[in-house]
Amino acid sequence: MKVQNLSTFSKHILTVRDSATVANIIKNYAKTNQLYKAKQLHSQLITTAYPLCTYLTNIFINTYSKCGEVGYALKLFDKMPRRNLVSWTAMITGFSQNQFFLEAIATFCDMIIAQEIPNQFSFSSVIRACASLGFVEFGKQMHCFALKCGFGCELFVGSNLVDMYSKCGVMRDACKVFEEMDSTDEVLWTAMIDGYAKNGDFEGALLVYKRLVNEGVVIDHYVLSSTISACGALRASNYGKCLHSVVVKLGYELEVSVKNALTDIYSKVGDMESALNVFGFDSDRRNIMSYTSLIDGYVEMDHVERALTTFVEFRRQGIEPNEFTFSSLIKGCANRAALDQGIQLHAQVIRFNFDRNPFVSSILVDMYGKCGLLDDSIRVFDEIENPTEFAWNSLISVFAQHGLGKEAVETLDRMIRRGVKPNAITFISLLTGCSHAGLIDEGLNYFYSMEKSYGVVPQEEHYSCVIDLLGRSGRLKEAEDFINNMPFEPNAFGWCSFLGACRIHGDKERGKIAAEKLMQLEPENSGAHVLLSNIYAKEQQWEDVRNLRKMMRDANVKKLPGYSWVDAGNKIHIFGAEDWSHPQQKEIYMKLDGLLDKIKEAGYIPCTESIPLNVDEQTKEQLLHHHSERIAIAFALISTPVGKPIIVKKNLRVCTDCHSAIKYISKVVNRKIIVRDNSRFHHFADGLCSCGDYW
Structure with a gap:
């Protein structure tokens, strides 16, 4: 039956066969996202007084939801004289698919009040809404309810439960759901891989993949793209190449998500030739994720000009950047202190309405700070409505870079008053700021209170900051005692800081010890040789200077040119x-x-x-x-x-x-x-x- 013939429909109730035909037409419009034709058909049905039964109304609700017109779907739903389980589920799913997550949860609750027992699809949609909102406690209630209704081990529900728990950071419960499932499929395995990756346990994600392979589960392109992304985070290039061979073997090399993941891993390990080969020349199979992965790779390799050229290239193709594109480009400009390009990117950020994005704003704070424009950095921070932990850390780091230790301390106090908890990165910047400003006692107090007051266990980087703090102030004996009482050997930065302090304050004996330690850790690093040479030169021990330079020549250690x-x-x-x-x-x-x-x-x-x-x-x-x-x-x-x-x-x-x-x-x-x-x-x-x- 063709749509143009609907005007000749009888005003009487048609046969079930006719209703089924109309339903198939509507479903086809939903599949092909032909919203205009669906609306046209709907209006013709109303004009001809065609009786819209519950069955057809449900299909229209589903079609409008899939086409992004959730408002139309809701109007139909509200006017329904009779609703069934499919009606409620279609509306809950529609809200969830269109990111009206609170409305999805509210509609689910209304369904329960209406004494309608949910099915696996309504459970899955409401659990997905809980995951997106981070409502883990309500999600747990839905989990219990699903178990009570007999859907706890249903694959569709289980996959969404795993996703919900992992997104809310409760991987223990995600693993429990997974292990209790009667059967698994590639969707459930992908949810587990993604779960580990989202929580930063990329090794765990790869172990899940290995287990999946051992159990003979079908590997699809979703599994591969998730696993390759985990490899990218670990910069595990060899494992990534093995996965690339699996991609080719299974014929998934043209899948956009897989191409993006492969481009990402090769870019992250600096293999831009392989990244470009995967990226290819077929512009129809590239999207903003592909280009952003390339830009990330160029930025990591400090090829900022290539990154900016790539940005211009995809803009000419009409592809719009996202917040990750801008963050990567601005980070590159910050590292190179390329102010003019950074300012131009800031203008583009405003044009595309990302200036309110907390992540992009935080990178802008860092960029202006690294370019020397302290006032602009502060201004951008002050315009952030609800600064995140990352934004606060960026500002504290900027103050530290500019030697403003007092301002760094004051910013930490503001951060805590706003209810944002400092982390390990916060204290690295704070201790650096105290060191450069000569705030010795303040820095030591923060170091010794990190774990007790803030729950942050000091790591190597924090100990190195304290070595720098004491050494820079000339308290070399204290710095030496601190080193001797550390729970581990100082890293290269710690010994380099101590050696630099010995050079400034003319302590030859301690300087020799620090230089020897640094040479053991980084034999190719010329810094230790140069600093020790400066110590000898200051004492006019020219024979020692010559011996040291001969040692550098013999070991083929070249001084880094300034x-x-x-x-x-x-x-x-x-x-x-x-x-x-x-x-x-x-x-x-x-x-x-x-x-x-x-x-x-x-x-x-x-x-x-x-x-x-x-x-x-x-x-x-x-x-x-x-x-x-x-x-x-x-x-x-x-x-x-x-x-x-x-x-x-x-x-x-x-x-x-x-x-x-x-x-x-x-x-x-x-x-x-x-x-x-x-x-x-x-x-x-x-x-x-x-x-x-x-x-």
């Missing part, structure tokens, strides 16, 4: 020490020489002891004068508008002499200069630095 970069004219300009490669090198060095004359007149005296070489003073002064950060500042002065703050990024710690010189430069040129080294930010203005010469 370089600085600055943004100007929508480009990143990178400079090394004694760098003569820039097209404007003549103007740069003229500016640099002029600055040297001016800062010497203002009182600058070169600190040549920071050069660990046995050469004359004039040569040392020349080497200091051509350090990368000074070249970058000279370039910024001739390339950026007068009065605009200069922001320079450096891959190594700024040396003592450059720190002194930049203070004088900020005074003689009357410009604010912000330098981000590998440890923290220094804000130079009017001959002073924000660190107060304590860094």
Whole structure:
């Protein structure tokens, strides 16, 4: 029967066969998502006074719900003179499918009041609503009710119960449901794999997959995409390659979810060639998840330009970014301190209405902080309506990076007053802030109260922060005693912090011990050799300096070259020490020489002891004068508008002499200069630095 002939229908009740035909037409519209035709048919049935029985009304409710018109479905439901179990279930499912989770739960309760006994489908829908809302206690009641009604071991209900418990973080109950099932299918196994993954137990997810294989369960593309995603989180590339071979063997390589998962794992392990091969050239089989996985990979490899190019590429194809796309791109800009690109992405975030997304906002807080714009970072945070734990941590980290320990402590107090519990990451940032601000007693108090007052057990990173806290302040004996009483050996950061403190405070003996420990942990790391060499040079023990450099040559340990970069004219300009490669090198060095004359007149005296070489003073002064950060500042002065703050990024710690010189430069040129080294930010203005010469 064709729809255009419905106007000739009899006004009398038609046969069951006719009703079945109409029902099939409506069901087909639901399957093919043809909402307009379903509405047209519905209006023709009403116009011809065709009797809409409960059966057909239920099918219309289901069709409207599947097509996203839950409002139409509800109007039909409310006007029904008689409802049956299918009516109630269709409405509950419709609400749940369209993310009206509270309404789904309320309708389920109304059904019980109407003395209708639920079936496995109504149970599944209401449990799904509980999972989405995190209503674990109500979900447990539904679990008990399902058991009472005899549906507790039904596969559809069991899968949703596993999903509900895992989403609510109760994996013990999810496992119990799984083990009590009379039979299993791939949907239930997938729910278990996803459950472990959602709770961060990626090894557990892989063990479930292995068990699934051993029991001979059918492997579908949902199982594979979930398992590959768990591999991606673990960066288990070898296991991921094995799964890739299973994908090819079973013929799932064209499934979008599987392609996305494979792209993700290869991107995370830095194998961008394989990621691009999986990604392919068929644009019809790419979606925003595919592109976001590629962007994540480029960001992890610090190929921010490639990540931004990928963003432009999919925007040209009309694909809209999501919050994860923006978070990854902004993170890349933050790590590179690429302010101009970060600001442009912020504008895109606002355009796509993600500026209220707590996760994206938190990344923006971090980005502006890492780019040196502290006020903008605070402003973005203040605009977050309900800051999450991640947002608070971002702000505390920003204050720590800028050496504002007092503000970091105050932010922690605000965080606790707002009912947000600090975690391990919070205390790493807090202790770092205390260390850079010289808040020794405050930092120690927080460290020793972490577990007792906040339930956070100190880990290696926290102990390393305390070593830095004590060492930076010159309390080397206390730092040594602290190391000796630690429950484990310090990590590389801990020994590096202690070695750096020994260099600053001239403790050769402790410095040698720290350097030896650091060389054992990271023999290829040149930092230990360089710091120990500086200690020897300070004591003018040139023979020891030469021996150490020979040791580096013999072991093929190369000193990490220092370089600085600055943004100007929508480009990143990178400079090394004694760098003569820039097209404007003549103007740069003229500016640099002029600055040297001016800062010497203002009182600058070169600190040549920071050069660990046995050469004359004039040569040392020349080497200091051509350090990368000074070249970058000279370039910024001739390339950026007068009065605009200069922001320079450096891959190594700024040396003592450059720190002194930049203070004088900020005074003689009357410009604010912000330098981000590998440890923290220094804000130079009017001959002073924000660190107060304590860094």
